[in-house]
Amino acid sequence: MTAENKPRLEVCLSPALLHLFDVKNSIVVIIDVLRATSTICTALYNGAAKIIPVASVEECVSIGKQLNAITAGERDGKIAAGLEHGNSPFEYPREFIEDKVLVLTTTNGTKLLHMAKDAIQIITGSFPNLDAVCEYLVSQGQNVILGCAAWKDRVNMEDTLFAGAVVSRIKEHFDVNCDSAIAAENLYDSGKADLFEFIKKASHFQRLAKFGLEEDIRYCLTPNGANVLPILRNGELVVG
Template sequence: MPEQTERPTLEVCLSPALLHLYDLAQKIVVVIDVLRATSTICTALYHGAQKVIPVDSVEKCMEIGRQLGAVTAGERDGHIAPGLEHGNSPLEYPASFIQNKTLVLTTTNGTRLLHMAKDAEEIVIGSFLNLSAICAYLLSRNKPVMLACAGWKDRINLEDSLLAGAIIHRIKSHFDIQCDAALIVEQLYEATHHRLMEHMQQASHYQRLTRHGFQQDIAYCLTIDGANVLPVYRDGAIALA
């Protein structure tokens, strides 16, 4: 009989507050913040940004922006953070604006999680916009994977869980999955994937963003392969692989 090759593991962390429970060494971590940090990062790079520098504070964002002559952007609780030029809407970053520029970005949840995952072997950026690129990369690397959801202020959220489920749905046969969180999110995605937008209307972040008039952002962020690139986080910056 042919020799059986051992499949790499795949796990899901549903909240940054749980990340300390996992060993990230020698793992590829997919950072997921669907609404809206990782969607904005994918969009900016897809439209020609040179790189995105994620930072954890508004002050640092402004300082690095001045040093580099970069676009400074970010939000706190869904609003453009005071002192910054732009927000966290992916629709703010068409090619006509962002091409060949550096974007310095700070957000409530996603940029914080990027820094928390520093012990990983690799960190890549995941969204519905680059679902196929992420899945193809994970299959090609054939290494242990952690799908890390940014959530909302350490609370589990629906949209990040759905994306984790979508990734697992596509690649599960190539991985050893012994993680209940992975089973939960895949079952959630399988039950709702044909009506994602309708299902999202129950989500707390949907309600939060629609109160601020960001309905178009939500629809865009749920568009599969709308910005199908592979952003990789290395040496403090995110660029295309």
């Protein structure tokens, strides 16, 4: 298959850049490694019935009451005031989350998810479900935008690293004519031998480490610990 016949694979490094991409004709992968999309796949892997991503804390509380659901989320790395639970994947073991509904709001990830609403399909990706994401994207044969949630619109290292890991694994099936995709893959190649050590320079590592969350970070950088595909259907994330 020539490059002309292959679907495009592009990386959007920040929500602030999403308007430059053809969202309507692409599958968009929402990437918020530390920690929203790692927590989403973990909760679904552990049997959550569904996850409802919402933009605001107020909406999270309101929907949680209506559905008698678990309300969770963070602002700037800490549990948001008014919510029951935070954004750590370790808060959602099977014995707690199985068959329950989780309403989730986060600083960056849920915002990008709502911005990408016109996409052909929205899925979420992180290292714990790396293989599931890659297999799905190859199977679909559609244009792909790897959308990094970033940090308050500023490019971040961890989401770029995951985008690079995906590019590295599936690029032969796609036309990759995108400098940000090439840069992401190069970053991943630089750090893949020890992602945890590599990411210690990153601002969000330092932000979370201050709260003693190094084990969260290590989990969020480890491939395939929760290898399911969260897919957005009717505003709800379910196992695809």
